[in-house]
Amino acid sequence: MHVRSAIHFALAALALAALPFLAAPSAVADDTSDPVADARAFQKYFTEKFPKLKLEDFVNGPYSMNEDMHRQWEEKEQFPPYEFSVEMGKEMFAKPFKNGKSYADCFPNGGVGIRQNYPYFDDKEGKVITLELALNRCREANDEAPFSYVKDEMAALTAYMAFTSRGKPFDIKIPNDPRALQAYQNGKRYFYTRRGQLNFSCATCHVQSPGERIRAEVLAPALGLMNAMPIYRSEWSGMGTTSRRFTTCNSQIRGVPLDPQADEYRDLEYYLSYVSNGLPISGPGARP
Amino acid sequence: MSKSMRIFTLALASVLLIAGAASVPAASSEADFKAAYAAAEAANKEAGSLRNQWTVTAAALAAAKKAADAGDFDQAVAQSKEAEALAKASIYQATSEKELWKTLEIR
Numbered sequence: 001m002h003v004r005s006a007i008h009f010a011l012a013a014l015a016l017a018a019l020p021f022l023a024a025p026s027a028v029a030d031d032t033s034d035p036v037a038d039a040r041a042f043q044k045y046f047t048e049k050f051p052k053l054k055l056e057d058f059v060n061g062p063y064s065m066n067e068d069m070h071r072q073w074e075e076k077e078q079f080p081p082y083e084f085s086v087e088m089g090k091e092m093f094a095k096p097f098k099n100g101k102s103y104a105d106c107f108p109n110g111g112v113g114i115r116q117n118y119p120y121f122d123d124k125e126g127k128v129i130t131l132e133l134a135l136n137r138c139r140e141a142n143d144e145a146p147f148s149y150v151k152d153e154m155a156a157l158t159a160y161m162a163f164t165s166r167g168k169p170f171d172i173k174i175p176n177d178p179r180a181l182q183a184y185q186n187g188k189r190y191f192y193t194r195r196g197q198l199n200f201s202c203a204t205c206h207v208q209s210p211g212e213r214i215r216a217e218v219l220a221p222a223l224g225l226m227n228a229m230p231i232y233r234s235e236w237s238g239m240g241t242t243s244r245r246f247t248t249c250n251s252q253i254r255g256v257p258l259d260p261q262a263d264e265y266r267d268l269e270y271y272l273s274y275v276s277n278g279l280p281i282s283g284p285g286a287r288p
Numbered sequence: 289m290s291k292s293m294r295i296f297t298l299a300l301a302s303v304l305l306i307a308g309a310a311s312v313p314a315a316s317s318e319a320d321f322k323a324a325y326a327a328a329e330a331a332n333k334e335a336g337s338l339r340n341q342w343t344v345t346a347a348a349l350a351a352a353k354k355a356a357d358a359g360d361f362d363q364a365v366a367q368s369k370e371a372e373a374l375a376k377a378s379i380y381q382a383t384s385e386k387e388l389w390k391t392l393e394i395r
Binding site (some may be wrong): 038203 | 336339340341342343344346374377378381384385388389390392393394395
C-alpha cells in the first residue's frame, strides 16, 4: 500500500513538473503560414472591434474612429493639405529624364492607376518590390540620382500615383513561390515583434489600441493603414512616405530604425498591404 | 559622563557618521572607462546583429564618450555600464520575441 502511494505521489509530481512543458506549445501556437486565413481573421478582428464602421472606412485611419474626427476630416478634404504634393508629383511624373524617357516607361499602364498592385513579389530577384523602390530603380535605370525615401520628392511621386488609383481595391498577390510566402511571414513577424525600449510592436498600437489616444494622437487601425499612403501629417507639417512612417514609428518606441527599404520594411509593407486586400486605395491621406 | 563630554561624543559620532556616508569608492580611471565602454559596445553590436538596437543605448554610449573626453571617468564608466545594461536588455528582447511575437497574432 505504501509502495502504491509512493508511486501515485511520484507520478503526480512528475505530471505537475511536466505541465509547463506541455502547456508551452499551446501558449505560443505554431504559425499557420496561411495568408488567406490570416487576411480573413485580420479583417474580422477589426470589423468586430468597430461594428459600426463599413469595411472601406478603415482606410481613413483615425478619422474613421469617431464622429468628431470624421467631421474634421470632411472639412479638411475641402482643401486637402496633400494637394500641393499631388500637383508636384504630377509635374515630376510628366517631366522627361535627361535621356528623354520618363517614369511612365518604367511602369505598366504608364504608371497610372497601378498603386493597388504594390508591393509585389519579384520572382527574378526573389524579393518584395515596393512602389518607392520601383520609382528609385526607375530613376537609376535612366541615369538619374535616386531620391531620399523619406523626403518630399518621393512623397510627391507616390502621392500622384496613389491619387490616380483612388478607389481601386488593394490587390496584392502572393505567388506560389516559397520565397514569397517567406517574405510575407517575415513581414508578419516584424509586425507583431516587440522592439525598442518601450517594448512596443506595430500591433501594440495598431491592433490592440486603435481608436485609443496615445498622448494627443488617436491611433489608426492596422487595417487600411497602407491604403492611405503617402500621408500629409499635421505633426510633421508635411508629407511622409511609407518609409518615413515605418522609421519614425521605430524611433518613437526608442528603437534604432533600419535603413529605409531594408528587407524587413519591404516585407512588412507586403504583409500589411496583403491583409488589407479588397479595401480601396485612399492615398494620399491626411492625418493629425 | 559630564554633559559637555556627552555632547562631544555625540558630535564626534556624527562627524564620523557623515564622513563614513560621504566616503566614495576610488575614482575611476581611463582604463576602467575603456573596459566598460568596450563591453557596452560589444553588447550593442550584438543587438545590431539581431536588428534590435535601442536609441537609448546609443545615447548612453555618446554620453559616456562625452564624459570621458571631459576627463570625468566616474561618469564615463557609469554611462558605459548603463549602455551595456540597455544593450543586454535589447538582446534579451530580440531573443525572447523570436517565439513570443506569435502570442500577439490575430488568428
